[in-house]
Amino acid sequence: MKEGEFLLHMGRKSEYYIDLRTLPSYPEDFDEITTIFSRLVAERASDVDRIIGAAHGAAPLTVAVSMKLGKPYALVRKIESENSFRDPLHGEVKPGERTVLLDDVTSSGITLACMAAIVRAHGGIVDDAVVLIDRELGAEKLLSAFGVRLHSLVLLRELL
Amino acid sequence: MYNLQERLWAEKKKILSKELAMLLIRLNMIKVGDFTLTSGKRSPYYIDLRVLPSYPSVMDKIADMYIEVIRNEISDKQVKLAAVPTAGLPLATAVSLKAKLPLIYVRETPKLHGHMKLIEGILEQGEEAVLLDDLVTTGGSLLRAAEAVRNSGGCVKHAVVLIDREEGGFGNLAQAGIALHYITKIMDVFEWIGEASVLSKGELKRIIEYLEGHGEGELQRA
Numbered sequence: 001m002k003e004g005e006f007l008l009h010m011g012r013k014s015e016y017y018i019d020l021r022t023l024p025s026y027p028e029d030f031d032e033i034t035t036i037f038s039r040l041v042a043e044r045a046s047d048v049d050r051i052i053g054a055a056h057g058a059a060p061l062t063v064a065v066s067m068k069l070g071k072p073y074a075l076v077r078k079i080e081s082e083n084s085f086r087d088p089l090h091g092e093v094k095p096g097e098r099t100v101l102l103d104d105v106t107s108s109g110i111t112l113a114c115m116a117a118i119v120r121a122h123g124g125i126v127d128d129a130v131v132l133i134d135r136e137l138g139a140e141k142l143l144s145a146f147g148v149r150l151h152s153l154v155l156l157r158e159l160l
Numbered sequence: 161m162y163n164l165q166e167r168l169w170a171e172k173k174k175i176l177s178k179e180l181a182m183l184l185i186r187l188n189m190i191k192v193g194d195f196t197l198t199s200g201k202r203s204p205y206y207i208d209l210r211v212l213p214s215y216p217s218v219m220d221k222i223a224d225m226y227i228e229v230i231r232n233e234i235s236d237k238q239v240k241l242a243a244v245p246t247a248g249l250p251l252a253t254a255v256s257l258k259a260k261l262p263l264i265y266v267r268e269t270p271k272l273h274g275h276m277k278l279i280e281g282i283l284e285q286g287e288e289a290v291l292l293d294d295l296v297t298t299g300g301s302l303l304r305a306a307e308a309v310r311n312s313g314g315c316v317k318h319a320v321v322l323i324d325r326e327e328g329g330f331g332n333l334a335q336a337g338i339a340l341h342y343i344t345k346i347m348d349v350f351e352w353i354g355e356a357s358v359l360s361k362g363e364l365k366r367i368i369e370y371l372e373g374h375g376e377g378e379l380q381r382a
Contacts, residue, residue: 031260075213
C-alpha cells in the first residue's frame, strides 16, 4: 500500500492508494492470498457456474480463483465511453449461468454495478460480488440497490 | 557428439505441439474462412482463444506447456514473467501460479489516475523479464511490450507464445534482440490438422499457400 494523494476514479482524492497490482510479483504471497480468497468466494457464492472478474486489473486474481476452484471465468472490461462499440465481455457467459463478480478493491461500487448489468444483459445471474478490500465508500449500498450482495476479505479501516 | 537433453526436448516439443494442435481442434479454436485481423490484414484462418476461460483444465494444461518451454529453452532458474496486454495476462497468471514465477504486466494504455507508469508490478533496474503472450503474427505487440519493459529499466531477451503464426514475428523480434520461443508453429498445426483430415484438401491447400506466401519458413530459422 502506498501513501500519498492520488486521484482516484470519479476524481475523488484519497490519501491511500492500495497497490494490489504488485501482488503477482510475489508468487508465494499471491498464491497464499488467492487461496484464502478462493475459499471466501466458494463459501459466499457456492454453486456458481462462472467467475466474472474486472478486467484487466483483477485479471490475475480472477484467473487464480478460476484455477483454484476449477470454475470457468470471464472478464468484463470497464466501459470507457457510451459510444464504445467494443463488447466489454471477454470470454463467454451463457444464459442462466450463476455467476459471482470479483474485483480486487471496491470504492463506490460503480465498476461492480456495471459488471452486474453487463453479465445480466448476457443472460447470467448475479447475486454476489466478492472483493479483497472494501474501501467502504458506498459500494455495499449501491450494489444492494442492484440486488447484489457485497462480500469482502477485509475492510480498508481494518488495515489502517 | 550430440546433446541428449536437447534431443529429448526436441522430441518432447513435437508431442506438445501435437497436443496443442489437437486441443485447438477439439475446442474449435481454429476457424477457417475469410478473416480480417486486428491489424487490418486478411487471413484465411483465425485462432480464436476466447473460449479458453471456459475450460480451467485446458488453461492448466496450456500453462504447463508454457512452463516446459520456459524451463527447456530459456532458464530452469527463477525468471520474471512480463505479460503482454491483454490476452497474455490470464495465461501469464496461470503460468506464474503453477511455476511460482514472479509476474509483472505491461499496461495497455498508461492510466490517468494513480501512478503514471508503463508496467504494473515490481521490476528492478536492469532486471530481465520474459515476455509472455498468446500468439505472435508480425511481433508488433511483443515489440511494444518490450519497449515498455526496457523504458522502465528492465531488460528483454526472450519472448514466449503458444503459437507462432509465422508472418515475420520471429525475424522482427530477432532484430530487436529478442529470441522467440513457441509451443508450436502454425504450419505444424495445419500439418497435424491435415493428418487428422479435419479440413478438406482444398481448404488446407489454400492455407498452406497463404502461409508459404509469407516467406518466413525454415530457411530464416536455420
